[in-house]
Amino acid sequence: MSVDVAIVGLGYVGLPLAQEASRVGLKVLGFDIGQRVVDGLNAGQSHVDDLTDEHIAEMQAAGFEATTDSSRLAEAKTIVICVPTPLSDDGGPDLGPVVSAVNTIRDNLKPGMLVILESTTYPGTTDEVVRPILEETGLVAGKDFHLAFSPERIDPGNEKFGAKNTPKVVGGQTPESGDAAAAFYGQFVDTVVRAKGTREAETAKLLENTYRHINIALVNEMARFCHDLGIDLWDVIEAAKTKPFGFQAFYPGPGVGGHCIPIDPNYLSHNVRARLGYPFRFVELAQEINAGMPGYVVSRAQDLLNEDGKALRGSTILLLGVTYKPNIADQRESPAVPLAKQLTDKGATVQFHDPHVTQWRALGDRVSRADDLEAAVAAADLVILLQNHRDYEVDALADKSQRFFDTRGVVTDGEKVSRL
Numbered sequence: 001m002s003v004d005v006a007i008v009g010l011g012y013v014g015l016p017l018a019q020e021a022s023r024v025g026l027k028v029l030g031f032d033i034g035q036r037v038v039d040g041l042n043a044g045q046s047h048v049d050d051l052t053d054e055h056i057a058e059m060q061a062a063g064f065e066a067t068t069d070s071s072r073l074a075e076a077k078t079i080v081i082c083v084p085t086p087l088s089d090d091g092g093p094d095l096g097p098v099v100s101a102v103n104t105i106r107d108n109l110k111p112g113m114l115v116i117l118e119s120t121t122y123p124g125t126t127d128e129v130v131r132p133i134l135e136e137t138g139l140v141a142g143k144d145f146h147l148a149f150s151p152e153r154i155d156p157g158n159e160k161f162g163a164k165n166t167p168k169v170v171g172g173q174t175p176e177s178g179d180a181a182a183a184f185y186g187q188f189v190d191t192v193v194r195a196k197g198t199r200e201a202e203t204a205k206l207l208e209n210t211y212r213h214i215n216i217a218l219v220n221e222m223a224r225f226c227h228d229l230g231i232d233l234w235d236v237i238e239a240a241k242t243k244p245f246g247f248q249a250f251y252p253g254p255g256v257g258g259h260c261i262p263i264d265p266n267y268l269s270h271n272v273r274a275r276l277g278y279p280f281r282f283v284e285l286a287q288e289i290n291a292g293m294p295g296y297v298v299s300r301a302q303d304l305l306n307e308d309g310k311a312l313r314g315s316t317i318l319l320l321g322v323t324y325k326p327n328i329a330d331q332r333e334s335p336a337v338p339l340a341k342q343l344t345d346k347g348a349t350v351q352f353h354d355p356h357v358t359q360w361r362a363l364g365d366r367v368s369r370a371d372d373l374e375a376a377v378a379a380a381d382l383v384i385l386l387q388n389h390r391d392y393e394v395d396a397l398a399d400k401s402q403r404f405f406d407t408r409g410v411v412t413d414g415e416k417v418s419r420l
Contacts, residue, residue: 008079
């Protein structure tokens with residue numbers, strides 16, 4: 001085995017992991033089924049926000065290479081699975097990418113290997129889905145090879161916490177497998193946290209994101225009634241978070257995006273219903289509230305236009321920031337998509353601007369890009385700030401607008417400005 005670790009899936013999770021492993025001298029092989037991704041990386045080009053082309057060059061200098069040749073997985077001592085787990089049509093996890101990756105690993109599994117699943121999924125996946133496929137080889141998990149789960153905790157765009165300094169939770173199929181996985185990550189991660197087993201590690205990831213999902217839903221629901229009662233929720237949150245214990249600030253917004261919040265808690269909710277026959281009520285209520293926020297923003301936009309004697313149909317609305325979080329290009333599950341769709345369905349002319357997005361393909365030609373930001377702000381009947389990218393001088397833009405709707409609570413008071 002000439003490769004220390006092979007990473008299956010070279011996206012926003014797999015690539016930072018490969019970077020940190022390379023930095024401590026491990027020989028890293030990246031495997032991906034996307035030829036364009038592999039060709040780009042081998043040409044020194046990064047396709048994720050958190051890594052630059054210079055970072056890829058550093059990895060290559062340390063021996064990193066990418067491939068679509070699955071047979072090369074047989075060279076690895078450790079294989080880490082970092083493929084996506086989207087939702088299926090019935091609301092449960094789509095394990096297609098995971099199963100495909102595990103089938104590929106099975107065909108190249110050797111005695112003594114360590115296989116780690118990092119893809120977020122429901123409790124029991126490692127033991128009930130991954131292990132049986134790998135054991136089709138006749139090799140036994142925990143005896144002939146090691147098997148573990150370690151949830152990814154990558155936060156794209158986070159300038160403080162990355163793969164190295166974010167504690168890594170590890171749960172093994174057996175204690176010995178847990179030891180092997182902890183030793184692997186301990187080479188390049190500052191803190192390794194041992195969970196009792198794979199199910200506990202899988203559930204820990206879902207608890208982290210369910211906690212956020214539910215608390216965001218709480219403030220989103222408060223945003224509605226605080227507006228109706230004439231209470232400034234943003235001021236309320238600022239006051240509440242001065243308490244040094246027992247409170248963590250969460251903020252309302254036009255909806256939730258990314259992979260973690262809108263998708264991951266549903267794995268747990270779906271699993272509870274499927275296995276136990278009753279609902280995980282907090283998650284289902286949170287999903288209902290958060291999924292309804294784009295529609296609420298549209299309703300508020302309609303009210304603001306009415307105040308100016310304008311109908312939503314025929315009005316020009318400019319959306320600022322269509323990514324799911326600030327200062328990155330990632331558009332996964334962005335609430336800007338359902339929001340823009342509802343606006344266009346109601347007859348509005350919708351434009352967008354985002355310094356990180358040159359082509360927004362979500363709605364095809366129904367939404368056009370505003371190349372001249374200041375001119376578009378001045379011309380629009382309503383400007384809606386959906387994502388507060390650092391590139392925006394928001395107060396200045398609000399001042400140039402006819403009417404400005406701030407869904408992120410960042411604009412100082414102004415006659416033209418309304419906040420969520």
